[in-house]
Amino acid sequence: MVTQGRSGAWNHRERPPRRRRSWAGWRFVGPFMAVFALVFLAPIAYSVYLSLFRTRLIGGTAFVGAENYVKALQDPRFWSAFGRVAAFLAVQVPIMLFLALLVALAIDSGRLYGSAFFRISVFLPYAVPAIVATLMWGFMYGTRFGLIGNLNETFGVTLPDPLSPELILASIGNIVTWEFVGYNMLIMYSALRVVNHSLYEAAEIDGAGQLRVIWSIKLPALRGTLVIATIFSIIGSFQLFNEPSILRTLAPNSVTTYFTPNLYAYSLSFSGQQFNYSATVAIVMGVITMVIAYVVQLRGIRKAS
């Protein structure tokens, strides 16, 4: 006992040999790190390893260094895929977040009758698996037997084909918006719920109207949340895969095998056996996504402070 007490005091005084404490920390972090290394770092490391080689049907596997990266950066298919998701990002994400914001504010306003019902029904599409949602929308988009077909027939009009090459991206945007408005709404709504109500009372006493409250209290309170929602949406847009992949079976001429970067990586790997190049495309796209998400985050934080 005495020894322990003394050594404790000694430790306290003279900066301890840290070894023991740091090991204790590792024991806590260890399980996480092990799983993290196994399911996170190892696949990335393996992808990087793969991307340095090239396997051919004739001639086998050879180390090619950065050749795959050079090729990816000059690949018109890759850039066309990137351009497509970038356009998608620029148009769909603002629309979706704006809609989510409106709904969140409406439900939070407390003036809505049956807000619990609206909250759950707007959120419900998020609970529908993307595959099912796309199949459902794909059916509605059908010009012959789907909803569009029925509208055409009922009103004697000829609506443009949502699955044509010109409109397919907008149609996918519509599906994604439908799916994710509720999710983003919920994030924003929960951020609004934690705003201190005394602020609203103060605003009321000062004679501020609802719009003024939104502008001066609610939106500033949402800024951090909006940055997070934007980052999620950027990542989601760049990883667009399910929707085009399913619609491909309905409209094979509108959705190319390189429609989005993810679809391109998938096709390279699974129809072309080009695992190495596929890994390269995935890595390049991952890095681009990281950079853009990071820039958005930096800007968001700077504005917030």
Place this chain on the structure above:
Amino acid sequence: MIRGRVVSPREIEKGMPMTMNRRRALLVGAALTVSLLAAGCGSSGDGGPGGGSGEAAKPAGVSDADVTNALNTGGSITVWAWEPTLKQVVADFQARYPKVKVSLVNAGTGNDQYIALQNAIKAGSGVPDVAQVEYYALSQFALGKSITDLNAFGAGELDGTFTPGPWSSVRVGDAVYGLPMDSGPMALFYNKEVFDKHDIQVPATWEEYAAAAEKLHRADPEAYITSDTGDAGFTTSMIWQAGGKPYTVDGTSVGIDFGDAGTRRFTAMWQKLIDAELLSPVTGWTDAWYKGLGDGTIATLVIGAWMPANLESGVKAAAGKWRVAPMPQWEAGGRATAENGGSSLAIPEAAANKALAYAFVKYAAVDEGVRARVDGGAFPATTAQLQDSAWRDKEFPYFDGQKVNQVLADSAGKVVTGWSYLPFQVYANSVFNDTAGKAYNSDTTLADGLKAWQDASAEYGREQGFTMK
């Protein structure tokens, strides 16, 4: 769409009723002859061709003893296939050779299975002993030396057992990389009710076909002669029939030319149908497609002989309305057809029990297995089966009693020879809609679209180390 051909076999759902299964198992257990088997199944006719002899595996040469040995010693093999009629074959085979255990695994349909197979071969573990491989994909595996040359088991002596189309499809040079399991000689499937209603004659030539397309669509703007949104399998088969030989393969030296006379013949005719918007813009194997086949808005299909079972199971609404006619010809009185789909059974190089695997493959593709598969609705690739009168004269209620097999078997004998697929056809087909598909929804012509497809395929070939001519 490639998917179409790939999915189709799965949809052959004409399985045997359970009572029949049981009876069959008993019969086989008693080692009865095929003729009795047939009688037991309620379909008349004498012994099937390959199945005529009661012995399942009779490979020639050195390996004869090995294979017989393997069957007697027993063991277990794994078969990767999605073709539904093989289920019965496996049951029969196990009943016939009680010491042999066959596990039939559906590792995916078409491309999905090839991916799994390629991965297993690459990993060097979990490789099946037998794998179903479609003809167009066979040379890709042969090239990678991932499947076995069956000459070692005497497969070379089976020359003449199979119809020329499938037999040439499983051979690369002198090597035999699989035994043909079924085939898809093309024919014209048409909706007689629609034809009668608009007083359209069954077209014998493509010229008449195009005229029929126009007449039909003019009479009923909702109705189309057929649907096409760009399908690699269909397009290559059409070029095949027209005498085109766009692919020349000599080992690792590969030529692609979609500018030859046969190809131009097809594109010129088909372009007219595209330009006049006489093709229904419905993609094959979708719900809308099945619906169109049922309600008469898609009036014909030029497709492989495996289609009847698909129509029966997928388009019940049109029972009694469809008929089968010979494929339209390029010249009046011509006799040329092409293959569309079909698959073989191959043995991976890494298979653990090759002798037993071959015994099974032969049983399924040459011997008694053929009978069971044909009864289940498959279209055979063996000449003897195709000449079997009971089979030929079978009346199909779905086709209002038409003896459909006669038309289809005739087609099998007229397949244009000399066609070959690319050693990387799986990839090429996957980018068909990126390139040639543009002909169906933009100003690009079919000829230009095919040129783009040629370029994309050649680019891949070069990257993969082929010598592109």
